Amino acid sequence: MPNTITAIEACIPALRRYARALLRHAQDADDLVQETLLRALEGLRTRHQDGEVRPWLFAIMHNQFISHRRKAKVRRDDAERDPAGLAVIGLDAHAVRGRQEDGLHWQDFVRAFDSIPEDQQAVLLLVSVEDLSYAEVSQVLAIPIGTVMSRLARGRERLRGLTAADAGTSLLRRVK
Amino acid sequence: MSSESRPVGEDELHAYVDNQLDAWRRVEVERYLAAHPAVAQRVNADLQQRALLREAFMRDDDEPLAARLNLASLIEQRMVQRRFPWRAAAAVLLAVSLGAAAGAAGGMWFAGRPIGPFMTLAADTAASYAVYSADKRRPVELWAAQREDLNRWVSNRLNRPVAAPDLAAFDYQFLGGRLVPTARGPGALFMYENHQGGRLVLLVRRMALSRTTQIEQVDIGGMPGCAWSEGEMGYGMVGEEPYGRLLEVSGKVRSQLRG
Numbered sequence: 001m002p003n004t005i006t007a008i009e010a011c012i013p014a015l016r017r018y019a020r021a022l023l024r025h026a027q028d029a030d031d032l033v034q035e036t037l038l039r040a041l042e043g044l045r046t047r048h049q050d051g052e053v054r055p056w057l058f059a060i061m062h063n064q065f066i067s068h069r070r071k072a073k074v075r076r077d078d079a080e081r082d083p084a085g086l087a088v089i090g091l092d093a094h095a096v097r098g099r100q101e102d103g104l105h106w107q108d109f110v111r112a113f114d115s116i117p118e119d120q121q122a123v124l125l126l127v128s129v130e131d132l133s134y135a136e137v138s139q140v141l142a143i144p145i146g147t148v149m150s151r152l153a154r155g156r157e158r159l160r161g162l163t164a165a166d167a168g169t170s171l172l173r174r175v176k
Numbered sequence: 177m178s179s180e181s182r183p184v185g186e187d188e189l190h191a192y193v194d195n196q197l198d199a200w201r202r203v204e205v206e207r208y209l210a211a212h213p214a215v216a217q218r219v220n221a222d223l224q225q226r227a228l229l230r231e232a233f234m235r236d237d238d239e240p241l242a243a244r245l246n247l248a249s250l251i252e253q254r255m256v257q258r259r260f261p262w263r264a265a266a267a268v269l270l271a272v273s274l275g276a277a278a279g280a281a282g283g284m285w286f287a288g289r290p291i292g293p294f295m296t297l298a299a300d301t302a303a304s305y306a307v308y309s310a311d312k313r314r315p316v317e318l319w320a321a322q323r324e325d326l327n328r329w330v331s332n333r334l335n336r337p338v339a340a341p342d343l344a345a346f347d348y349q350f351l352g353g354r355l356v357p358t359a360r361g362p363g364a365l366f367m368y369e370n371h372q373g374g375r376l377v378l379l380v381r382r383m384a385l386s387r388t389t390q391i392e393q394v395d396i397g398g399m400p401g402c403a404w405s406e407g408e409m410g411y412g413m414v415g416e417e418p419y420g421r422l423l424e425v426s427g428k429v430r431s432q433l434r435g
Contacts, residue, residue: 013241017233
């Protein structure tokens with residue numbers, strides 16, 4: 001058990017990163033991480049001892065995220081009433097943009113990324129940013145591995161199309 | 177030439193991008209890409225995507241974690257809750273009434289609970305209450321006799337005048353206080369005790385957004401509590417009292433602090 005606790009602790013930064021990528025809101029993301037940790041502590045005793053801690057935690061977080069999504073409308077209404085809930089961090093449209101460098105900017109890229117379907121985003125984040133194996137992603141999202149691969153392929157294909165167009169425009173802007 | 181290798185499948189190209197191939201197969205895929213420039217171009221675009229995704233979402237990694245994500249204190253809260261079964265029972269009751277299956281977790285968060293305006297403040301207040309009001313011998317760092325020292329100390333750290341209110345009219349004697357960590361930096365914790373030994377705490381700390389609100393009922397660690405905001409400062413209060421009584425006390429606190 002002490003080992004599991006240490007392993008959970010080591011995952012907290014990654015959990016926060018994934019939560020922020022999903023929610024784009026620092027407080028909401030921390031809420032999601034905190035809830036995940038409390039659920040993990042609650043579930044420690046019934047957990048299979050031999051399983052990997054990381055996918056287990058991400059699966060808990062994913063389930064929480066989905067259940068909040070179902071209540072998303074309620075939350076949006078709340079946020080409208082309460083401007084404090086709208087303090088968006090880091091990756092929002094008003095983020096200070098770095099100086100324009102050659103090639104595609106991560107800000108432009110995030111905009112493209114936001115336009116692809118959410119289930120493809122989740123797979124791309126878990127694979128590319130969190131370095132989970134395809135088998136682990138299938139465990140986290142509770143979908144067959146074939147579905148993981150097809151979402152990954154479709155997500156990447158769409159991003160390729162979108163960013164190729166983007167790179168083209170920024171090239172034009174530079175030439176001009 | 178790559179003619180003798182196994183054919184390279186679509187999934188393997190992704191596995192190549194994601195570093196999920198063994199070294200042997202990796203070499204074979206690289207040989208295949210060298211012979212198929214159009215495929216190689218696509219794989220390169222995917223590699224760039226992967227790098228941009230990592231750049232975008234890993235850039236906040238260095239930011240310190242919020243105090244409420246500290247695993248040790250989350251575990252501690254759970255232990256405090258076990259030592260006070262009546263509190264856990266109250267949490268379960270509330271969870272059941274909310275229709276949450278395993279909502280008793282930690283008591284300070286319930287599944288699917290809408291995210292309210294004072295959620296973080298409530299969590300900070302719950303953490304301080306759970307840890308310090310349960311401490312029989314040393315619930316505060318500076319006692320009532322050192323009230324002036326305490327006020328000066330927390331005012332310096334919060335960078336604005338903060339003074340412990342007087343709640344004697346409600347049968348709550350000032351016990352003392354301390355500086356506590358919160359999601360928004362240092363917080364001032366004031367503790368009071370009534371004749372039955374029941375404790376009540378008031379947490380004062382900065383808010384992310386400056387605004388003045390009404391006193392609202394919030395769930396503080398599975399107990400009813402009060403929270404409000406006055407300019408850039410936030411106030412959270414909880415004790416073993418029904419909400420109506422807390423609301424009365426909070427109103428008094430507010431008018432004293434406005435003084």
